[in-house]
Amino acid sequence: ARPQILAAADLGASSGRVMVGRVGPDTLDLTEVHRFPNRPVHLPEGLRWDILGLHRGVLDGLRAAGPVDSLGIDSWAVDYGLLAADGSLLGNPVHYRDRRTEGIPEQVWATVPPEDLYRVTGVQHAPFNTLYQLAAARDTPQLAAAERLLLIPDLISYWLTGEQGTELTNASTTQLIDPRTCDWNRDLAGRLGIDLGLFAPLRRPGDAAGSTLPLVQELTGQPGPVPVTTVGSHDTASAVAAVPARQGERFAYLCTGTWSLAGLELDAPVTTGASRAANFTNELGVDGTVRFLRNIMGLWLLQECMRAWGRKDIDPLLAEAARTPALRYVVDAAAPEFLAPGDMPGRITDACRATGQPEPRTPGETTRCILDSLALAHRRAIHEARRLADRAVDVVHIVGGGARNALLCQLTADACGLPVVAGPAEAAAFGSILVQARARGLPGDLATTRELLARTQPLTRYEPTGDPSAWDAAARRIEGANRPLTAS
Numbered sequence: 001a002r003p004q005i006l007a008a009a010d011l012g013a014s015s016g017r018v019m020v021g022r023v024g025p026d027t028l029d030l031t032e033v034h035r036f037p038n039r040p041v042h043l044p045e046g047l048r049w050d051i052l053g054l055h056r057g058v059l060d061g062l063r064a065a066g067p068v069d070s071l072g073i074d075s076w077a078v079d080y081g082l083l084a085a086d087g088s089l090l091g092n093p094v095h096y097r098d099r100r101t102e103g104i105p106e107q108v109w110a111t112v113p114p115e116d117l118y119r120v121t122g123v124q125h126a127p128f129n130t131l132y133q134l135a136a137a138r139d140t141p142q143l144a145a146a147e148r149l150l151l152i153p154d155l156i157s158y159w160l161t162g163e164q165g166t167e168l169t170n171a172s173t174t175q176l177i178d179p180r181t182c183d184w185n186r187d188l189a190g191r192l193g194i195d196l197g198l199f200a201p202l203r204r205p206g207d208a209a210g211s212t213l214p215l216v217q218e219l220t221g222q223p224g225p226v227p228v229t230t231v232g233s234h235d236t237a238s239a240v241a242a243v244p245a246r247q248g249e250r251f252a253y254l255c256t257g258t259w260s261l262a263g264l265e266l267d268a269p270v271t272t273g274a275s276r277a278a279n280f281t282n283e284l285g286v287d288g289t290v291r292f293l294r295n296i297m298g299l300w301l302l303q304e305c306m307r308a309w310g311r312k313d314i315d316p317l318l319a320e321a322a323r324t325p326a327l328r329y330v331v332d333a334a335a336p337e338f339l340a341p342g343d344m345p346g347r348i349t350d351a352c353r354a355t356g357q358p359e360p361r362t363p364g365e366t367t368r369c370i371l372d373s374l375a376l377a378h379r380r381a382i383h384e385a386r387r388l389a390d391r392a393v394d395v396v397h398i399v400g401g402g403a404r405n406a407l408l409c410q411l412t413a414d415a416c417g418l419p420v421v422a423g424p425a426e427a428a429a430f431g432s433i434l435v436q437a438r439a440r441g442l443p444g445d446l447a448t449t450r451e452l453l454a455r456t457q458p459l460t461r462y463e464p465t466g467d468p469s470a471w472d473a474a475a476r477r478i479e480g481a482n483r484p485l486t487a488s
């Protein structure tokens with residue numbers, strides 16, 4: 001049988017791409033056919049996504065792809081568009097880094113205490129969770145007029161097919177899903193006055209999501225209607241599905257890009273007081289798995305510095321960072337003060353000064369500070385995940401854009417004291433096409449497609465080097481500052 005030709009539209013916080021893959025029992029390759037920037041827009045009322053630009057990017061990508069058997073869509077989590085009764089979009093989707101949720105969690109906790117919220121949702125506290133965004137939007141004309149709420153990938157899917165649904169892995173990031181039943185938390189929504197009728201019916205990775213409208217066919221030159229397949233539409237869910245673990249391997253994963261998501265794949269959520277205090281989340285994954293992980297600010301810290309410095313090319317910065325002495329300055333790379341955009345070099349310097357450390361002065365030094373800090377945060381998250389879930393880990397898989405960053409991978413191996421296997425960088429797109437392939441008849445389960453990745457994709461292994469106690473000493477310098485993404 002010929003391999004299936006599958007397209008993945010993967011929308012990240014800084015760029016979107018459409019990739020085309022060929023998948024068969026012994027075949028797996030992936031080519032980027034279109035990449036476009038994702039540049040949020042600052043308006044007087046706040047930070048908004050350019051959702052029409054993103055949709056155009058997906059359409060252009062589908063044209064560049066040539067004929068495909070199926071398409072899957074994933075994006076960053078938590079954000080949404082609101083639709084009027086006639087299906088039209090009510091305003092520009094709000095960016096999760098917008099400041100509208102400041103002070104909102106405290107208001108929500110007056111009705112539902114944070115311990116209860118965690119117990120019934122298993123979701124980390126982050127100010128941008130959809131639940132808090134909806135509380136912040138309570139008195140807005142858009143929410144008053146809304147008949148439907150679609151998460152970002154479901155919105156694009158609706159524009160392509162005319163059909164509405166709510167994909168489960170991404171729905172789990174709303175903080176309205178019960179991770180044990182994998183269904184809406186009706187009691188919680190009721191207590192908070194959130195109308196679950198806004199959400200379209202749940203659908204799971206592998207479910208059919210309709211096929212493209214005649215308009216889309218015309219705009220993309222596809223020879224016929226293209227089936228759209230539900231994938232792990234939360235990019236991190238798709239990326240974790242594409243961790244190239246070998247059968248039986250005891251692994252932790254790091255999905256690196258704008259964020260670093262560090263954790264374990266589990267069969268059941270861990271919602272103990274200790275995991276709440278450590279701000280670990282239990283998001284849902286492909287095939288009924290649980291993604292037990294922590295959010296770390298990730299390469300966002302460097303992206304924002306590069307924007308401030310007016311630097312576009314990362315390679316010279318990494319070369320300078322590699323020549324800079326190790327662990328001279330570290331910051332807490334999971335700290336909430338790094339969430340919003342703007343003056344990142346200044347905020348990093350402030351954090352170093354506040355913890356009595358020397359201040360990085362050049363872009364090379366600041367880059368070194370960021371990479372050391374990320375590796376330290378990776379170490380802490382993986383150690384804590386093991387302890388909280390009572391699981392052994394023999395290897396750390398780094399997937400996503402950071403897998404290309406050799407210095408970050410080596411530092412992470414050194415900090416964790418574990419071998420790191422890096423790749424694939426385009427994990428979310430691989431996860432998308434592999435779920436589509438299975439939905440369309442490729443035999444096997446998640447372990448089988450992971451083996452296929454491990455067999456076919458170039459991976460780089462980094463062995464741990466250096467003295468692990470140096471990382472403990474660095475961690476102690478910021479101990480007081482070590483706070484997860486939580487205000488509680």
Ligand code: LRH
Nearest residue numbers: 075076077078235236259
């Ligand atoms: C990464 C990501 C992450 C979420 C954040 C909002 O792109 O989806 O998993 O926490 O964006």
